[in-house]
Amino acid sequence: MRSDGGGGGAPLISLRGVSKAFKSGTVALQNVDLDIRDGEFFTLLGPSGCGKSTILRIIAGLTAGSGGKVQWRGQPSLGFVFQEPTLAPWSDVFDNVWLPMRLKGVSRAQADGDVRRALASVGLTGFERAYPRELSGGMKMRVSIARALVLKPAVLLMDEPFAALDEITRAKLNDDLLTLRTAIGATVVFVTHSVYESVYLSSRICVMAPRPGRVSAEIEIDPLATRDEDFRLGPYYAERVREVSAALHAAMDGAKCA
């Protein structure tokens, strides 16, 4: 796998000395250095207020940093999944997934194949004409993921996408996300506050400390280990969860002293 190289070519995205201060004076991010490598599942883990969502927004270009720079190798190409499904309630599922292509000037007929493939990849074939109002929370999130994937981006940015879902739906979506990622080979930058979710999904976890938001620790998870129920119940998983938990507590204790 390319993901574990580290020493290989230039990283896909690199952040150098990125800071963000809001007008109120709150320092959301202080001097963050990060490299996102090709094909990895990179997770930003931390308590609320540590600026992990802000990093995602800065990478996406939705928020400007107050300092530092973000460099892409080549043209930025990304899909974004928000914490809420963020679907247009007045459009049916097909039109919601078509939206990114529509904004690029692709007609409904031209987009048809890509939209149907994206919907099939998240298991929603047959729901093209349903309205968001008629779908469950998990299905709405699947539509949101299909929409983020329809333009085949190199990087998928996900901001706590499963935080509002129940445990069972979340576990199912975690597995489906991993399968999907293997199929399309996209790099994922994922934000979560769940230690378990981060260990299960990621190939690399960046633990963040709050006030001001900064990188506190980086932990690698074996990307080759198959993610299934055995993985979740095995000693390797338990060990990593303990390690990540400890790193998270250290990050938060550091913040209290500061």
Add this chain to the structure above:
Amino acid sequence: MTRENLEDYLFPTLMLVIAVLAWEAYVRLDHVPSFLLPAPSEVIVTLIKDWSTLGASLLVTLTTTFEALLAAIVGGVSLALIFHLWRPLERAFFPFAVVMQVTPVISVAPLLLVYMSSGAAVLVCAFLVAFFPILSNTALGLASADHNLLDLFELYGASPWQQLRLLRLPSALPYFLGGLRIGGGLALVGAIVAEIAAGSAGAGSGLAYRIVESGFRLEIPRMFAALFLISITGILIFLFFTGLSWLLLHRWHDSMRSRER
């Protein structure tokens, strides 16, 4: 029809029938003179007998109401869009809109009658009251687009026109329709109020003028007939816009769906 459905329609209808019958019975049994309170049956008879006059007046009032409402929709939506595209203009003009809204239309009517023909004055009065709810609701709706969806549009490099057409306008639709339901009722109120003001000035033939005229002549059954027509018109306007809202929103908007229990 389910039991709940039956109750929904049965009780209001029953109540209405009882009220009308009680009214009829009271007038007949107590021998109330018709210049004080006519029986419902007499009102209906008058309505049919005087239909040529009342029907023509109804048409006049309806025309005024819908012309005013159309002008209020065009004006309100355009101004909301202009305000949205250029905020300083909103700050500059909103006070005028508020003054127009809070000044009772009946107090402006005499002034308007000095400046313009009574037909035009009535139209302007009806426009003035219908305009503000449509403007303010549409402006609110345009500003209420989901912030995450705005981010998404920005992410995919949407043009301002795409953002307006595919995001702002659909987001504003439920608000606009709410404004339309209020504005539709108010346009009728504005038209009636202005007709009464203009009617006393001598030239008018709308339903409100018939009411004033019947009052002078003590033709109370005819007054009731005209009142009845005004009520029916108001109800039909309300039902029309409620139906329109349902047609446009029922597939997706929460306001049009019953909660699942």
